[in-house]
Amino acid sequence: MTSTELAGAADVPEAVGAGGATTVETRAAATSEADTGEAPVVRLRGVRRTFDADLAPVRALRGVDLDVAAGELIAVTGPSGCGKSTLLNVIAGLEAADDGTVEVAGERVSGRDADWLSRFRRRHVGIVFQFFNLIDGMSALQNIVLPASIGGMRRRAAEARARDLLDLLGLADRADQIPSVLSGGQRQRLAIARALVNAPTVLLADEPTGALDSEGGLEILELFRRLHSDGQTIIMITHSVDVAAGAQRVVPMRDGRIAAPRTS
Ligand SMILES: Nc1ncnc2c1ncn2[C@@H]1O[C@H](COP(=O)(O)OP(=O)(O)OP(=O)(O)O)[C@@H](O)[C@H]1O
């Protein structure tokens, strides 16, 4: 398993004591008022990341500056290989930047050790991948409970929280089913529920609609828009023009850099 897959499966946010609530609150919703007009929740300055390769080093990120405010819904777009996943992984602390600074929720992420980074991810980051990364030997409910338990949430609280999320994402009647019997769209909603279980500061999604048909993709977008309207900060990578058009802001990347951003 790669570190990225692990992050999706188990190395996910820790308890925040939200279990048992009748409504599902996000950390961002709880803090967005306080964050308004304050420091961005994600702040990158001069971020560079180069990978060793057989022929020549690959400069995946070549000096990226990015600010994401609390509650923003951002789509990162750009051609294959331009550095989108590397950017997301650097924000999540799954890849280290070689140079520059990465701050999330006011914490410096760059230059930290593995233990610090895993605590940071449990607390602040929810991650959703193109191919779901769910655990098939476990029910939908248990897939959501697992990261909450790893984070220290009590079992009953975690189960209550998981049921609230299943409900929120339209999967209440699927709690006991294993992921492989769910449709692609249902699996991705389950993966999103898992990513939200510990009320992350930021939800990061790497082509969350990439394995779905266009209708399924737009359903996930609709869901993100709902979460966004509840105050959740979301950064998603997408190749779909339609999905990107539903974001609040598009961040186009090219050759390891952010090309002129535009707002809509
Ligand atoms: N672990 C790695 N080792 C070596 N090279 C890597 C590694 N990860 C990424 N790269 C290279 O860095 C560049 C950027 O990769 P990245 O995965 O960020 O692109 P992307 O924009 O997400 O592409 P795609 O749309 O195809 O997913 C690519 O040239 C890729 O081959």
Ligand SMILES: [Mg+2]
């Ligand atoms: Mg990618």
